[in-house]
Amino acid sequence: MDRAARTRGADPHEAQVTRTLFAIPSALIPSVNWWELVLRALAIYIALLIALRIFGKREVGQFTLYDLVFILLVANALQPAITGPDTSVGGGVILIIALVGANYIVGRLDRMPRFHNLFAAAPAVIIKDGTFIPEVMKREGVTEEECEMAIREHGMSDVKDVQLGVLEPDGTISIVPAGVVMQRTKHRIRYHHRVH
Secondary structure, eight states: OOHHHHHHOSOHHHHHHHHHHTOOOGGGSOSSOHHHHHHHHHHHHHHHHHHHHHHOHHHHHOOOHHHHHHHHHHHHHHHHHHHTTOOOHHHHHHHHHHHHHHHHHHHHHTTSHHHHHHHSOOOEEEEETTEEOHHHHHHHTOOHHHHHHHHHHTTOSSGGGEEEEEEOTTSOEEEEETTEEEEEOSSOEEEEEOOO
């Protein structure tokens, strides 16, 4: 190489090759700002959390086949709202970190009674002293058939055998058999069988 070539600088083609070797693949670079992806993910997360709270504990605790189809369709419909035009791996990683972080924070906040009461529904008494409470069952979206199934799952055959039936915040139905003495404690109710 002569002196004139050395003074002109490096070969531009050589510089391009060097940049190409050390460049980040375009599939890893989000096409949307990272903060926009985070905001989209958080907005959808909060909206779903509120929707599940509004629709009640039955929707959370007991999924049927059509509930599963509904969840899959909602997930598919929300995907473009979360990602926008971005299809990059990097954008996906950002979204995962944002959603896991949001879920972690909500889990920590759920330990505080005021926040927990905001999103967790209170238990609802749906059977008392062997009798269904229709107005509560209607408000909570529970049928007599579902209560009877829970009664059978607890080893009883008739609603008259039930002292107390409670729809719990997680959507399950707790049954207390007749003839059981309930002792209320500070944090939970303990059940003791009566000695005859």
